[in-house]
Amino acid sequence: MALIEVAGLTRTFKVRGRPPVEAVKDLTFAVDPGEMVGYIGPNGAGKSTTIKMLTGILVPTSGSIRVAGVDPSRRRTQLARRIGVVFGQRTTLWWDLPLRDSFELLQKIYRTDPARHRANLAEFVELLGLGDLLLTPVRQLSLGQRMRGDIAAALLHDPEILYLDEPTIGLDVVSKGRLRDFLRTLNAERGTTLLLTTHDLQDIEALCRRVLVIDHGTTVYDGTLAGLHRQGGSTRTLVVDLVDEGPAIEVPGATVRRVEGPRQWLSFPADASAAPVVSAVVGAYDVADLSVQEPDIEDVIRELYLR
Amino acid sequence: MIEGAVRYAQIARLWVRASRAYPVSWALLVVGGFLITGIDFVGIWILFQNVTDLGGFDLHEVAFLYGTSGVAFAIADLFVGRIERLGQMIRLGRFDQMLVRPVPLLVQVCADEFALRRFSRIAQAALVLGWACTFVDWSTSRVLLTVLTVVAATVIFVALFVGMACIQFWTIDSAEVANAFTYGGNAVTSYPLTIFPSEVLKVMTFVLPLAFVNWYPSLYVLGHEDPLGYPDWTQWLSPVVAALLAVVALLVWRVGVRSYRSTGS
């Protein structure tokens, strides 16, 4: 049986002075234990609303949700023990308390077996590099440190599912990488199911084998990432700076989209490697510099939705 | 219920420990709490430098009213007072986080940032009450009623705090209205209700039953006639009223939470 089952889920909001807004419309999907799912879509697509319904914060207008066999809106406390949630923009920790006190409070709240709690804490403190931060009040932590604290906090009670709402937002490149490694290890070693909402395509590429695209409240795509690029017809862009201005570059497998002086933008299919295109260009032209741009998730979805 | 109390205690204990990090500030606030409630009684004492009785009650008797209401209110404030911050918790997203945790919501909201330092308000009111009690002509039933009254009054104030705080599920800006009922309720019950017009007394008996906080029981303990002439058993009704108000408050809370979970923030 699937761990998360969503069928015909709908959530309408009444807005004063305007017609009601359907934030989520007839959403249907299922997630099996151990999966790592990326939940993406433009702003206002309904991602946060879905997470809120999955975690029991919000009650659906219609449709059904079953998480671990339980209806989140009815069995809030029962389900709470088995899930962990990380909100990217707000901390789940207590602002004025030292990190260590927050963790201790959580052990009391979740009634985690003390030995298990200690073992988990030791492991996460080491993996996430929290050792020096345990005595610092949360309000004095940097964003990256706080995020690591939040993730540890969400996992101390061995949840089966971890929801992450924009976890890498505002983090620097190094922190993002470390966080992704940690999540991958978590899934591999403990089999924790991950549902991750994000705007960062690299998060998805690093972590998720499966992608759920939501737009205007409904699923627009449900499958693998590669399939998404293929279906969306998304393209990568090779930005070429020629030594001198010249006519549009012609190489197999790529099309020139734009020319501005010596700089030209070539696009090629997203699931293709950049290497043959690069060597073709470099082989045939005098190139001063070049770089590769990844497809924007917004473009991918826009392409997808327009089809 | 017991389960909820245990969880409350666990959470509260951690906050008490955290407050030990700032001992000077804590001490100042303890003293401050004692003083800020104390001046209310000094005020009453000053009134009695100008009169010998208020509404037919002398200083010791008014002190009894002040003390019973004060102790009950301070206990309620200590354990449940934080619920005044409900609107802020919602706005900062902390309420959503509480919804994701396996602890009853009301327990989490009330135990949040538990401030043990508020015990000094209880101490202050208890001192006044203790002094007032030395002037009372005691019998076993009067002792029993006094104890019952303080317990019932505490429950009534708890119900007021919770019920009125629920306004913040619908509007955060108007939160101050609750103060008129909670702090106002404490203020009103610190005096003999004979100083108010009889219409007010009737409202406080049948509509917003604050008169059951300490007025009716005090008539028995202090040996006064009921100015409205109600039967003697009204003076033992406080626990019943308290239970009723507690049920109402819990219902209002449930409605508020359901409304929040149906409309989001």
Place this chain on the structure above:
Amino acid sequence: MTLHLAIARRSFRRYSTYTAATLAGIFTNCVFGVINALVLMAVWKQNPDAGGYDVQDAVTYVWLGQAMLMTIALFGGGAPSDLATRIRTGDVAMDFYRPVGILGWYLAADVGRAAFHLVSRGLVPTLVGAVLFDLTFPSGPLVWLAFTVSVVLALFVSFAIRFLVAMTAFWVLDDQGTQVLATTAALFFSGLTVPLVLFPGWFGTLARALPWASYIQAPADLWLGHEQGWAALAVLGLQLLWAVVLLAACALLLRVAERKVVVQGG
């Protein structure tokens, strides 16, 4: 001068946007006004000219107290609490580099706020009180003038005290304790809990000499006509004295704080 006016006006506008909160506050003011009026009426029933007042004076005093409460920010708040926040976050360092003096800036902001609160949470509850009870009103234009001057001076005194309390944040990590103590003193010695005229003997005399007597007792005595002619000028004079002394203290302390912030880098 025009800059200060602009600051005051912006502060007024800022507080005027909180419609729901203001209405809720007015309701609370009215409830407490009624409660306190009824209590004092019981006192005056027993002692019809306690403290030299009659019962109508006493009831009027209560409603004046409620009107002054928010105007002079008896419970704290207003511009100085913004200062305290900025000190805690360190933003105050920027304030020292502004071309306008800090004291003038915050005072102007507080005046703007006070003007709004006077009109909303001062005027409206007084009107409600006038409907529910019999109130005494000023007997002539000179009395109105004296009262207005008194209110302005009361605001200055209150501002200075709140400003001094806020400045403790420069030296003390957690100013909650000083705040509570300051509020307690203000609540009691302003005569909000009990009119100062009822304070017995030398205690009453002492209380009338303290700065907090400016908050409610002084304006009330002028409004009620209990202090007229030279006596009225004496009342205003004492208020003025406190205002000058306390504002000077603020300026002095500010200089010390500036050295700490600018030299040590906050």
